[in-house]
Amino acid sequence: xxxxxxxxxxxxxxxxxxxxxxxxxxxxxxxxxxxxxxxxxxxxxxxxxxxxxxxxxxxxxxxxxxxxxxxxxxxxxxxxxxxxxxxxxxxxxxxxxxxxxxxxxxxxxxxxxxxxxxxxxxxxxxxxxxxxxxxxxxxxxxxxxxxxxxxxxxxxxxxxxxxxxxxxxxxxxxxxxxxxxxxxxxxxxxxxxxxxxxxxxxxxxxxxxxxxxxxxxxxxxxxxxxxxxxxxxxxxxxxxxxxxxxxxxxxxxxxxxxxxxxxxxxxxxxxxxxxxxxxxxxxxxxxxxxxxxxxxxxxxxxxxx
Ligand SMILES: [Zn+2]
Numbered sequence: 162x163x164x165x166x167x168x169x170x171x172x173x174x175x176x177x178x179x180x181x182x183x184x185x186x187x188x189x190x191x192x193x194x195x196x197x198x199x200x201x202x203x204x205x206x207x208x209x210x211x212x213x214x215x216x217x218x219x220x221x222x223x224x225x226x227x228x229x230x231x232x233x234x235x236x237x238x239x240x241x242x243x244x245x246x247x248x249x250x251x252x253x254x255x256x257x258x259x260x261x262x263x264x265x266x267x268x269x270x271x272x273x274x275x276x277x278x279x280x281x282x283x284x285x286x287x288x289x290x291x292x293x294x295x296x297x298x299x300x301x302x303x304x305x306x307x308x309x310x311x312x313x314x315x316x317x318x319x320x321x322x323x324x325x326x327x328x329x330x331x332x333x334x335x336x337x338x339x340x341x342x343x344x345x346x347x348x349x350x351x352x353x354x355x356x357x358x359x360x361x362x363x364x365x366x367x368x369x370x371x372x373x374x375x376x377x378x379x380x381x382x383x384x385x386x387x388x389x390x391x392x393x394x395x396x397x398x399x400x401x402x403x404x405x406x407x408x409x410x411x412x413x414x415x416x417x418x419x420x421x422x423x424x425x426x427x428x429x430x431x432x433x434x435x436x437x438x439x440x441x442x443x444x445x446x447x448x449x450x451x452x453x454x455x456x457x458x459x460x461x462x463x464x465x466x
Pocket of ligand 1: 408409410411441442443444445446
């Protein structure tokens with residue numbers, strides 16, 4: 162059996178339909194970034210889905226820069242964050258509720274994990290899901306993804322439907338070692354001029370795509386997967402591009418994070434410690450920054466963390 166090529170992003174098109182797609186796979190990149198974190202398996206899998214989704218989105222939105230997919234919650238999960246650049250560099254992190262017992266994550270969907278409830282109020286408090294794009298030479302922009310689904314894939318599908326009016330299919334799947342994602346999207350009318358036929362065709366593709374299980378997505382090589390799903394379609398698969406774990410943190414970015422704390426907070430920190438020992442949450446790198454160094458970094462121009 163042909164094995165899937167990991168740490169890759171592969172585009173494909175339906176040759177005679179206005180439909181395109183992409184399959185992304187993370188292996189070593191996923192293991193490297195989660196090795197130093199002891200995430201519960203359910204959280205590790207969700208983070209894998211977020212990373213696969215960030216890669217898929219960064220490929221769909223053509224830009225040079227960084228895309229961040231971020232969920233903030235008030236439940237067992239406080240933060241899930243995945244970033245992907247146009248060059249295939251990825252990093253991600255999860256932050257959990259301090260007091261959450263190990264089994265708190267079992268059998269819960271994304272929405273349940275992000276929702277907190279205060280006993281006195283007895284109601285669910287929702288989380289937020291955002292996509293932020295920082296593109297070179299353009300202003301940073303952020304969109305809110307409505308939590309209209311139980312899974313990340315469902316929320317993103319309805320986001321494309323509502324904001325871009327683009328029919329989109331997304332399947333995400335992860336285990337403790339790897340994460341995969343597939344996106345198939347209908348493009349604006351180009352060659353499919355008969356709108357009724359076009360709608361039927363999409364419906365068929367959508368239904369066939371929906372038969373793929375998460376396990377199949379992880380196990381099957383791209384060409385085999387697409388052949389099996391779409392027997393009657395002519396699909397062109399492009400060369401894969403590579404994906405790698407790369408944090409991108411630096412002294413400059415750490416200085417940026419410090420500056421964003423505000424002057425009084427910063428002054429009180431330096432009153433307590435001559436040198437601040439900082440650790441990057443994404444990769445574990447250590448940075449020692451004293452006041453003098455901070456001033457130098459600020460003068461050189463800080464970058465957002
Ligand atoms: Zn780092």
